[in-house]
Amino acid sequence: MSEYLFRLGRWAFRRRRWVLGFWVAAAIATIVAATASGGQTNDSFTIPGTESQRMTDLLKQKLPAVAGGQTQVVFAAPPGARITDEPYRSGVASALGQVPGVPQVASVSDPYATPGGVSPDGRVAQSFVQFAAQPADVEDASLDRLQDAVKPAQAAGVQVEYTGSVYPGWRIEVSELPEVVGLAVAFLILCITFGALVAAGLPICTAIIGVVIALMGVNALAAVVDIASTSTTVALMLGLACGIDYSLFILFRHRNQFLRGAPLEDSAALAVGTAGSSVVFAALTVVIALCGMAVVGIPFLTVMGLCAAAAVTIALLIALTLLPALLGFAGPRLTRFFSTRVRPGHHEKVARTSAIEPARTFGARWARFVVRFRIPVVVGGVGLLLVMAIPALDMQLGLPSGGSKPTSNTQRKAYDLISDHFGPGFNGPLMVVADAGVPPAQVQQLAAAFAAQPGVAAAAPIAAND
Structure with missing residues (x-):
């Protein structure tokens, strides 16, 4: 070659x-x-062959209303107050009344009428805004309109944060x-x-x-x-x-x-x-x-x-x-070469030494040192690598979530509010899709069976096709 x-x-x-x-x-x-x-x-990306991707494809085909992007809007009353008290409840209700008018929004849940919509301590409520488009196709203008829609809640003194597959400010500007x-x-x-x-x-x-x-x-x-x-x-x-x-x-x-x-x-x-x-x-x-x-x-x-x-x-x-x-x-x-007043001709001298007399360079001296003291160098190098690898013993692998965002990020604030007031599991809900023409009564029984499983905090039906 x-x-x-x-x-x-x-x-x-x-x-x-x-x-x-x-x-x-x-x-x-x-x-x-x-x-x-x-x-x-x-x-946007897909992972063919996985259960989650099959579920996504099934929802797009048979239940497109819940197959798009979703924003989880978190409403928090001030410390010591309850989100069900006035004027906070009226502010949240007024905000949610304007959300259906936001472009690309398919549906919005009422936290006061949905089981699990309000935290056990009564301070935080969460509403799910379902978009008709996939997260990558949700326009920034729609997210801006969503922020405008919830302003009545903020005017009432309610803290509003966002999380989900798509939310205001979710796009990462590289x-x-x-x-x-x-x-x-x-x-x-x-x-x-x-x-x-x-x-x-x-x-x-x-x-x-x-x-x-x-x-x-x-x-x-x-x-x-x-x-x-x-x-x-x-x-x-x-x-x-x-x-x-x-x-x-x-x-x-x-x-x-x-x-x-x-x-x-x-x-x-x-x-x-x-x-x-x-x-x-x-x-x-x-x-x-x-x-x-x-x-x-x-x-x-x-x-x-x-x-x-x-x-x-x-x-x-x-x-x-x-x-x-x-x-x-x-x-x-x-x-x-550069020539400075402090060390005139230094750069040229170093370059010519490297080219003509390479044995005089620092690299050559270092190589001779390593060869001469090879055993201590190997032992010391391996020891240093082992010390540097100690943090790997506590390595925790997983996909990034709102908990890995900066504390100033709205997704992180929503994550903390949900985790503190609803419980950590509410930040990672599991969606189950049944494709067998299940009657509504059996859907309720299925949800009750899920709720009875160890470690499950709550389970409720979301939607069904005709």
Whole structure:
């Protein structure tokens, strides 16, 4: 493989204008495709083969009124008061009277007429607002109208919080600020490491181009395929990390060879042929691992893995083609080092020592130390890893809930109110669907049988089709 990579690196170096033009055109094409297609990622996902998914599909087919998104509105009276007292009860009743007029709302429950709607201590009431659309399809305007509808309860002094599969503020806005900050920090570290502006900027530029192509391609594909919004986040993180990492392998080898006197073209080709082999192996390992997410059989995880694998593949191709082309454009400017008044010539001295006398570097001294004291190093390293793994003994796995949200979040406040006043089980109710034409009398008997089971706090029928 090294021979083929050597030829590829030499070809990209010699045809650098064509290579650069191709990748710029690819970036422009994906941007245009993403814009023209109008593709957008979504937050809906399915888990085929599970009981919950079969129940969801059955509800969509036979009882669509309760198959959509649901908001659990929690009303809490001030400390020492009861939600059944005036003026709190009137405020809640007035609010619930306006909720049916909210767009996309199919039904709303009355906590005062529903068993279990009011907490045993009488301070908190909960109402379930059923939407006709799936959570991902519930419009923000409808949620805003829901907030307006419950204002009479707030005006009466009632605390109103929300939870459920969809509620005001439920959408997670993914910020690109962490990635921007990460790029700035990475550029600063590369400037310190390489001591040259051009050498530090090349890995950042290639990573950004790869990420743009990957993300725009994913958005364009989202016009015809359901793609979870988290897919772009994973693709962005891996695309940036791998894009910078793979370029560093090749760039560092090229600069050292050039400092030792190798011609630019030969150095770039040799760097791709040698360090490029490690890059290919590393990238293929990551791609195979990401594609392995398809084994789970969950569609949104499969798509997420494939999107991330595509981003890593693009980072690999850019490192093997665009980077050597940019090395041709950069030429000897890669060795234009910073020079400060405090330590003039320090960066160049460090770089030339690393290239010409690598045995004098700190890395070489550290390697000799590890080899010489290998037994204590192994024992100490394993001991440190064991100490770091101690928290894993108390690891608790599970899906995130309202209890994992910040205390300032409305879902967390609703979760705490329900848990404190109704009991912890009310935050995770179990829905049972019977598909056998059960008569109403038997439905009541079935609910009573469930309520009699150990650990069950309450059970009640929700709805039935005609």
